[in-house]
Amino acid sequence: MQSNQKDKVQVITGNEACAEGALAAGLKFFAGYPITPSSEIAEILSLRLPRVDGRFIQMEDEIAAMGAIIGASLAGAKAMTATSGPGFSLKQENIGYAAMAEVPCVVVNVQRGGPSTGLPTLPAQGDVMQSRWGTHGDHPIIALAPHSVRETFELTIRAFNLSEMYRTPVILLMDEVIGHVNEKVILPGPDEYEIIQRKKPDVPPEEFLPYKHTESCVPPMVSFGEGYRYHVTGLCHDETGFPTNDPVEIDRLLRRLNGKIEVHRDEIIDVKEDFLDDAKIGIFAYGSTARSARRAMLLAREKGIKVGMLRPTVLWPFPEKFVRPMGETCSHVIVPEMNLGQMAHEVEWATCRNAEVVKINRVDGEPISPQQILDKILEVAS
């Protein structure tokens, strides 16, 4: 390792990497509320943001924090909040607002055990379905799940990029293990990642339609105070942004909102494939659980068992295109999760039940160990 590279080595946690990633992406406004195990993200940003012309505020509650980031984003700031299970539940109504009014923002959820107050200091992956369907009504959403500290940095930047590109809230679904684990990393420098800004209108104010039905399904966006005065509402609205009861307009709006993720699905989804070429047994794993799964896969391969793994970094939209072939080539697909099988159902339908989906579930606050997954591989292989 060259000496200048050595200087860049740091030992940091996932929560620290998340804060750094957000700053690298151009975060200018953070609103939060104390909650374990995500509080470090707020603490770091309270220290850093005022030094870079950013603003940090601890709000009176989780709902307010979500509302504040939407307001800040409309005023032109890249905005984020961070929370965990109970706080994530409280934010849901305003997450729906951001989806409906198409306001870019990033919501970090460092998952802990639930339901309710559950296990504040222990990991879980129980909010996978809530991040998809937590707020009412059909709505678009993107959710990302990092499996390491470095990837947390990268996916935080990607979360901002996706939210700006598609004008949608993006959920960064971490878990307590990733949030608190210390890892040795060299974070990428500014020339190693791309930062995307929201697309501005190329028409004068009098021709501007804030919710125009464009081909990309994503209307250009302008901040408050830039001379394009417009109306933003959570009510069903037409292209001008004003409320409407016209069934044709309502249908058009909701199909475009949901369609914008569909249309761009291939650009959004991202999976890491490992040894899937010759695999007879597949593993579908995400977040910190994927670390144990990878170890188990390597141990099984040493024993001559052909195991491969698919690790999505984007959970929503679901990468069915990559899951379907596993059903054709594998006899079994093992899905380890720190919940009672939330993603396993998705894998089941995506593989068209061609392969047997085998669940490994833990909800006791303990991570799933490589041995536990290896045992299942051996059981399935025999």
Next chain:
Amino acid sequence: MFEYAKYLRLNKFPLIWCAGCGDGIVLKAMLRAIDKIGLSNDEITMVSGIGCSSRLPGYVDFNTLHTTHGRAIAFATGVKIAKPEMTVIVVTGDGDATAIGGNHYIHAARRNLDLTVILFNNNIYGMTGGQVSPTTPVGKKASTSPYGNLEPSFNISGLAQAAGASFVARGTVHGAHMLEKFIEKAIRKKGFSVVEVITPCPTAYGRRNRMGTAVNMIQDLKENAVTLKKAAKMSPEELEGKVVTGVLVDIDKPEYTEEYAKLSEQLKNKVGVD
């Protein structure tokens, strides 16, 4: 004749408000106040929650944001902090700001964030059909207090004062000129400002409580309004059922966005120290 049109989105008319609703009087007073200050349409962001009064931003040609129930002040907090040069006005109601949104109301006052809150107090949830609100007087009927309300009311202005607001005034739609002055002062004030406006809801409140026509209700406001000066000489018994109007608080103290900007400057000038 004052030219309201330059501030209005006339193509969004007619207003959804009922005939006789007091909300339009507040809208006009607000626009006259804005004109006096000389703010341009671009410099104003108007934020509202949910309810009849919260539909107001749809009709004015500013940057307008109609949010979720109770959360207008939370959204406005983000707008103001991200763009401190913007004049941010919150339009809200008694239910919106002091029931579901009560927490944001008191904390924005405590922070002394430079927002102007115009709080339409009509003693009822009008839009949803007349349910009891935190300011429905004891004994009054609502669709969810059919036998008369048992709960004492909030003193909305007192709440803002106790929580730390820089400017608090109470007016009624009967005293529209006074209202205009209060709103002007509130917007000019650097700090958290509240103008509580007592306004009649003849449809969902007056009708159920046999208070007569909209005109009768405004006449009642005229009769029940007592200026601060007068009120000072009255006993608590005499003040029962009266509406005390006037500027209740007008003080200068450090404002949140200015304090944060100072901190930010200090930190940027201090190199390499953590």
